Amino acid sequence: MTEARKDEKPLEFRQEHLLGLEYLSREEIECVLHNAAALKPTLDQKIKKMPTLLGKTVVNLFFENSTRTRTSFEIAAKRLSADVINFTVGTSSVAKGESLLDTARTIEALGSDIIIMRHSCPGACHLLASHLRSAIINAGDGCHEHPTQGLLDMFTMRERKGRIEGLTVTILGDILHSRVARSNIWGLTKLGANVRVCGPRTLIPRGIEELGVEVFYDLEQGIRDADVINILRIQRERMDSNMFPSIREYRLLYGLTHDRLRFAKPDVLIMHPGPINRGIEISQGVADGEHSVINQQVTNGVAVRMAVLYLLGQARAQKIEMEKAE
Amino acid sequence: MSEKKLLMDKEALAYALDRMAEGILALKPDVGRLALVGIRTRGINLAERLKTRLDHLCQCDVPIGALDITLYRDDLSQLASQPLVGETHLAFGVEGREIVLVDDVLYTGRTVRAALDAIVHYGRPQRIILAVLVDRGNREYPIQPDVAAVKIETAPNQNVQVRLEELDGEEHVLLVTKGPEDTHF
Numbered sequence: 001m002t003e004a005r006k007d008e009k010p011l012e013f014r015q016e017h018l019l020g021l022e023y024l025s026r027e028e029i030e031c032v033l034h035n036a037a038a039l040k041p042t043l044d045q046k047i048k049k050m051p052t053l054l055g056k057t058v059v060n061l062f063f064e065n066s067t068r069t070r071t072s073f074e075i076a077a078k079r080l081s082a083d084v085i086n087f088t089v090g091t092s093s094v095a096k097g098e099s100l101l102d103t104a105r106t107i108e109a110l111g112s113d114i115i116i117m118r119h120s121c122p123g124a125c126h127l128l129a130s131h132l133r134s135a136i137i138n139a140g141d142g143c144h145e146h147p148t149q150g151l152l153d154m155f156t157m158r159e160r161k162g163r164i165e166g167l168t169v170t171i172l173g174d175i176l177h178s179r180v181a182r183s184n185i186w187g188l189t190k191l192g193a194n195v196r197v198c199g200p201r202t203l204i205p206r207g208i209e210e211l212g213v214e215v216f217y218d219l220e221q222g223i224r225d226a227d228v229i230n231i232l233r234i235q236r237e238r239m240d241s242n243m244f245p246s247i248r249e250y251r252l253l254y255g256l257t258h259d260r261l262r263f264a265k266p267d268v269l270i271m272h273p274g275p276i277n278r279g280i281e282i283s284q285g286v287a288d289g290e291h292s293v294i295n296q297q298v299t300n301g302v303a304v305r306m307a308v309l310y311l312l313g314q315a316r317a318q319k320i321e322m323e324k325a326e
Numbered sequence: 327m328s329e330k331k332l333l334m335d336k337e338a339l340a341y342a343l344d345r346m347a348e349g350i351l352a353l354k355p356d357v358g359r360l361a362l363v364g365i366r367t368r369g370i371n372l373a374e375r376l377k378t379r380l381d382h383l384c385q386c387d388v389p390i391g392a393l394d395i396t397l398y399r400d401d402l403s404q405l406a407s408q409p410l411v412g413e414t415h416l417a418f419g420v421e422g423r424e425i426v427l428v429d430d431v432l433y434t435g436r437t438v439r440a441a442l443d444a445i446v447h448y449g450r451p452q453r454i455i456l457a458v459l460v461d462r463g464n465r466e467y468p469i470q471p472d473v474a475a476v477k478i479e480t481a482p483n484q485n486v487q488v489r490l491e492e493l494d495g496e497e498h499v500l501l502v503t504k505g506p507e508d509t510h511f
Contacts, residue, residue, distance in 0.1 A: 013408055031410070038394065038411040046421075047447040050397040080397070310397065310411065317403035 013311045016319065017129045017136040020145035021186040029151070029187055035307035036155050036300070042079070043302060053082035053313050056113040060086045061104065062139070063119040068274055068298065069139050069149075073116050076305035080313070082114075104128050114312060117141075135312040143177050149273050150183025152304040154191065156297050157228055160269055165192035170216075170223050170264075173232035173254060173281050174203045176243075180273045181232060185211050198222025199232075199254060202243045219254055226264040230271045231256055231282050247280055257283040261291065269293050327505050333460070333476065333486070334499040342475035343372070346457055347379035349473035353455055355424040357384045363391045365441050366412045368430040371490050372459060376428060389418035393427075398440035414444070421449035430488040432458040432474065435467035460486050460499060 011031035021029065042050065058077040060070050070086065077084045087107060098106075100119070107115060116137045117125050122144035129136040140146040158164050169188055175181045175197045188195045189212040197204060198216040209215055216222030223229055234250065244250050261268065270282075270291040278284055287294065334342060360380070364373030370392045380388050394412035396402075402409075427441055438456060445451060457473040462480040476499075480486065483504045491497045 011410060035411045038413045039397075041414060042397075045447050046449045049447065051443070052397040052402070307411075311408055314402055314408045318405070318408075321403045 013315070016312070016315050017125070017138075018147050018308055018312060019125050019129060019136065019138045021147045021150050021183045021190070022145065024147075024187075024190075026190045029154070029190060032151055032304065032307050032311065033155050033158060035310060036151070036304040037159075039306045039310070040300070040303040042306075043299070048079055049081055050079065051081050052310055053077065053080040053113075056082045056313055057111050058082040058084050058114045058116065058309065059107050059112045059134075060084065060139075061089075061107060061115055061117045062087070063089050063100075063117070063124075064140065066118055066139070068301075069118065069146075070116075072298070072301045073137075073139065073148075073305050073309075076302050077114075077309055079302070079306055080309055082309070082313075085110075085112075100124060101127065101131055104132055108132050108134050113316060114309065135316050137308060137312065140179050142179065143182075144179050145183045145186070146179040146273075147183050147187075148301070148305055148308060149180050150187040151308070152297055152301040153180075153184055153230060153271060153273070154187050155300050155304050156271065156293055157193075157269065159296075159300065160293060161227060164188065167193045167227040168196065168225060168265075169193050169228040169230060170196045170198050170226040171213075171230045171232065172198045172219070172222065172256065174234055174243075175199050175208065175232070176203045176205050177235045178232045180230075184230060185213055189213070196222055196226070200244050200250070219256075219260060220263050223256075223260070223264045223268075226268055228269045228271060229256065229264060230273075231276075233273065233275065234277055234281050251280050255279075255281060255283060256286050258285040258289065261286065267291075271297060274298070329503045329505070331501045331503070332498060333478070333501050336497040339459075339497060339499060342459060343375050344379060346459070346473050346475050347376055347383060349475075350376070350380065350426055350455060350457055351383060353472060355426075355453070355455065357386055357388075359422060359424045359452060360386075360426065361389045361391060361418050361420070361423045362426050362428060363393050363416065363441075363445065365427065365429040365437060366392055366394045368488055368490060368493070369393075369428045371492060372430055372488075373426075373428040376426070376457070391416040391418060393441055393444055395437060395440040395444055398444045400436060400440065414448075416445075416448050419449060420445055420451045423451045424453045424455065425451045426455045426457050428457050430459050431486045432456075432461045432469075432471055433464055433486075435465045435469035438469045439467050459488060462486050 009027050013028050013031045074084050112134045114135045116139050118139040122142040124141050125136050125138040171181050195213040272294050362373040364370030392415045394414045396409050396411045455472045458471045459475050461474040461477045485502045487500045489496045
């Protein structure tokens, strides 16, 4: 798991929030990955609990549906002994017209230390970070970023390939609506991977090359000699209907099948953030095949989120200690 | 200026480790269940040296593990930086073992308290023996060593530094006394 590092900058994490991988340095990303690697074996302990966040309150504030991300954060926080509150928006006063900031301030007044938020508006977590004292973790803000997914994808790549620098990673599918794609692009380029995006013209945002990626509209070219293919879900719920003619045509042109895998490297890793649409962006055979690490991604997600919670909890505790001293 | 006094040179350190191995066996552990667990960082190196001696003395192959206590510390908020979490390896399984917990210096007892918590989260050992190279007194928790090669009384402005060949390029133990103008060691 340890990668030889050219520069000898210390692995320090200097953030009070995790809003996106755009805002992290290479060293900060490596710090999270290092801690996650050390934390992963604790998932097999007899008693899977450490007292690190004992007495701290972690709130899951989800304005969009999510089961796997919310559950993953909840398990990670509970492994570190935090009290976890799931704030369900459908039944809360948001339904009665309360503003986002008022909802968040109410949660903080109830004693939150860390707020994990998913919201449909890009930048919603920035608003919270600038007005609240709690540490904020972005669990997905619209089509902008989903940093812990990006981190767990990188963790899985590094675990399986031993490195990230120099890997060719193809992000395949609906780039336009994907916060997972953006977090992957920011993180992977900072760690020195060659990043490609591949999909229909209508689902690739114009100007994405400026983020340091290569663009492909043809699947065979896009995955040629790839070390990793990260397949994105077709997000039917985010899409105006005219992005591509039909699901059938998308599957024919961009669905990843066993037959098409031969264009990639023989030991290619197949990743997907889930939930998967079997038979659309990924075939049954590929999803369950020998190259697939989709389930390992889920397990690694817990270790990565524990690392993030540890680092942010620690940063917050130090900040409070320093304020007390003044 | 801080003042350094040599507590043990290389030969004295080797002799102290011999004495520690003998001290562990004097507690009559069941050798078949014995396992060494070093507390990261220097406890691991010392555990390796004790393993060589115990393997030789008992004609056995004592399993060895490494323990990182970062997540179990009670002083995280008082530290200036966020310590990197190190890996814990207890591949032999602690259930029913007679574990020798090894650290270089015993001081407040807080590290050992955290280590005991960490170990029991991996299973229920039959017994835990605490073996340290230097007991420098000033305990804050009621924890005492079963085996200590050296016991000395130290003041809060003093520090015991164990320097090991493979980590530091030199092999000895120093007692460092901080001068009034030094802010840290």
